[in-house]
Every structure is written in structure tokens, then in C-alpha cells.
Amino acid sequence: MKIAFVGAGMIGAGLAVNAALKGHQVSLYDVAPPETVQGTVRGILDSLTEAGAVDAPAASAALAGMSFTQDLAQAVTGARLVQECVPERLELKQATYRSIQELVGAEPVIASSTSGMFPSALAEGALYPERILVGHPYNPSYLLPLVEVCGPRASQDSIDTAMEVYRAMGKEPVLCRKEVHGFLVNKLSWAVMDGAIQAVADGVCSVEDIDKAIMFGPGLRMAVTGQLLTMSLGVPGGFRMMGKKYGNEEEDSGKTAVIQRIADGVDEEIACRPAEFGNTVEGVSKFRDRAFVEILKLHHKI
Ligand SMILES: NC(=O)c1ccc[n+]([C@@H]2O[C@H](COP(=O)([O-])OP(=O)(O)OC[C@H]3O[C@@H](n4cnc5c(N)ncnc54)[C@H](O)[C@@H]3O)[C@@H](O)[C@H]2O)c1
Secondary structure, three states, X not given: XXXXXXXXXXXXXXXXXXXXXXXXXXXXXXXXXXXXXXXXXXXXXXXXXXXXXXXXXXXHHHHHOEEEEOOHHHHHOOOOXXXXXXXXXXXXXXXXXXXXXXXXXXXXXXXXXXXXXXXXXXXXXXXXXXXXXXXXXXXXXXXXXXXXXXXXXXXXHHHHHHHHHHHHOOOEEEEEOOOOOOOOOHHHHHHHHHHHHHHHHOOOOOHHHHHXXXXXXXXXXXXXXXXXXXXXXXXXXXXXXXXXXXXXXXXXXXXXXXXXXXXXXXXXXXXXXXXHHOOOHHHHHHHXXXXXXXXXXXXXXX
């Protein structure tokens, strides 16, 4: 499958490397000279090789499968998905979509890497707005699998195609059904950031202790079992028993409906996990412990 990357800086080049490593036909378009983009890509492949994620022959094969161009038509023709990774300026992004859709019509889905713009704003004035959505990656994009897909006004086919292409690139797409600031996870990151700034400002702790506290506590858990599954594992019986265990049943009563939804969702999440990652509470706990040991070895804590 052909996947095009328009704007090949930090984010675009990283995602393009993912796609090339999975054997897809990859084109990178940038206003910068192709040699500059090639240099960025080589740097990413070197980092991945050094970190042990790929070996040298795989890195060379990925590079050989990529084409670098300053010709937009050449880059996007035949692409199933065009990942737009140009700088965070609305007019520039909209003008880029117009140029692409004038060249290749409604054929490719166009996904924007934007961290903060709503898909409806990006698609305003487009020739085929239903083909435009957000596909928000996380830095470093060549390693973090997360891509948040958001396009409440995009067609179902556009959403399905984006999810399918990201999976085929080895990414882990999640669907953000509504246009909310920060999509799914930046909102959570901002909450943690606010708390960290406040703690330092109030002299509660040192900068280092805030980072240590997260790295060796909740951050470690979240890295392995997210937020809701983590909390559920902490109480026998999961979310349904949380109010009972912590003695705030009355306080919880207003939240009963959402707690029920979370409890059902966690049950489903556990049941749908591949067996090797644990698909029972006991199995997930064992997987979690193994994962902790691996991470803690890297920190020389074990
Ligand atoms: N850096 C991050 O941590 C991060 C994380 C998630 C999402 N994003 C989003 O990804 C997008 C790209 O960010 P980045 O960090 O890769 O920026 P960057 O500056 O590293 O790369 C932008 C690239 O776009 C190129 N460019 C500029 N004008 C262009 C044009 N008209 N046509 C084609 N290419 C053009 C530049 O030459 C450059 O190579 C932004 O929307 C940003 O908000 C960034």
C-alpha cells in the first residue's frame, strides 16, 4: 500500500519510517530539499538501530523503500492515506489539503498530525471535507504507537481507512468520537502537568522528586495497564467494589452510571486481550508484574 507524508520534519519523518519498516510504499514530500529529509530519516533509522528496535539490513531496506520528492503530485498520487505533518498553522494546513484534493480528488484520506486543531476547522472550505480527519501521533512518533483519530464529520469509510492504515503501520490507533481540546490524552497530561507545576510552586517537593514519583509509581503502572484497568486491578472486584473498599459509597452514588460503564468496559477490555498478555484479572496481574520487572531492570532497580 502507498502512504504519503506531506511535511517530513520530526513527526512526518518518524511516521514515514514506521510505514517503510512495515514494507509499505512510502513517499515523503517537503518544501525542504530531499537531501535534508533523507538526513532526518537516516538519523531516525540510526536511533532505532542503536536502541535495538531494528537491525541494519531492515533499516537499509526501509530507506530503499522510501521516495523523497518536492513534487506534491508525485508524492500523493496513488496513496491510500496522506499524513499531513506541516507546521501547526491553520491556513497552511487548509491550503495543503486544497492542493492535494485538486490533484487527486477524494481518493486518499487526509490525516492531520495537528495536536490542537479541530478536524472541522481543518476541513473548512475543503473540496472533500469528508475525507479529512485528525490522526494525532505522539512524540517520538517513530517509537510511540499511539495515534488519536478524530473526525466526527468525516465519512465512516475515511475513519475505517485511517484506522486500518495505522494498524498496518504498526501503530495503535484510538478513536476520539468528539472534538474535545487535547483529544483523549493531552487532557490527562495537562492535568498531571498542572499538578506538577503547582507542587513545585508551593514548595511541596523538588523537581526531581516529582519526576521520580511519577516514574516509579503511577507512570510505571500506566505504561503497562493504562488508567482504568490499573485502578480496577487495585481493588478485588474492580470498579464495582471501589466505593465499598474506600468507604465513600455515598460520594460515589452520583457517579454510579459512569462507574458501571467503566466496570463493564474494563471487563470487556480484559476479556478481549490476547491470552499472552493475560485475559483474566489474574493473567493481567501476572503480565503486569513481568512488565514491571523488565522496566525496573532498565532502571537498575532489580
Ligand atoms: N513535535 C511534536 O511533539 C508533535 C507531536 C504531535 C503532533 N505534532 C504536530 O505535527 C505537525 C508537524 O510538527 P513537527 O514537530 O514535525 O514540525 P517540524 O517543524 O519538525 O516539521 C515540519 C516540516 O514541514 C515542512 N514544511 C513547511 N511548510 C511546508 C509546506 N508548505 N509543505 C510541505 N512541507 C512543509 C518543513 O520543512 C518541516 O520539514 C504539527 O502540526 C505539530 O503540531 C507535533
